Amino acid sequence: MAGKSFSARTLDENALKSFAHPLRLRIYELLDEHGPSTATRLAALLGQNTGATSYHLRELARHGMIEVAPEMGRGKEKYWRITPGGFSYGERPGDPETASAMELLLDDLVRQRGAELARWRQEMDTAPEEWAQAGAFGRRSLRLTAEETERMKDQVFEVLERYRALSDGRDPAAAEGAATGHVVVHFDVLPVGTVAAPE
Secondary structure, eight states, X not given: OTTSTTOOEEOOHHHHXXXXXXXXXXXXXXXXXXXXXXXXXHHHHHTOOHHHHHHHHHHHHHTTSEEEOTTSOSTTOOOEEEOTTOEEOOSOOSSHHHHHHHHHHHHHXXXXXXXXXXXXXXXXXXXXXXXXXXXXXXXXXXXXXXXXXXXXXXXXXXXXXXXHHHHHTSOHHHHTTTTOOOOOOOOOOOOTTOSOOOO
């Protein structure tokens, strides 16, 4: 995706290694789902002490994954939020330590997607009608060339980028009363079977 107008920031090797930590992944997931939060609230949700969550929040911020929400909080109370724009993991790294971090991140991505699919499957029958109608499960199996596959992927990411920009541009305080929801979009392009089987 590098160089495309819809590209998210690609994490460098240090950011990949730092992000590949179970507690940081969970903190990021909670901020993504629930919006801005404090170290104290996150500590309570995670069963950790505030010192631990504060440390991991600073590490995530150091690599640009999250940032302080200056318009929120009073006094020394600090709210953290996901940095707008998103990120991508980039190409598979050659360095073994970074490659190991990438494997952990990809395994967690698969875990998180499975959990989100299962959660929506449970909630869809009792969700408000407008959200049940808006949600969807989808799968397509296509016969495409590598060039056609990349072109399709780029076009879908361009659409997702428009809606990401719309979402990122919302004022969290104003969106609180609006009819917005936490919408997760899974999009995978999996060229399965392109590796020749061993003889």
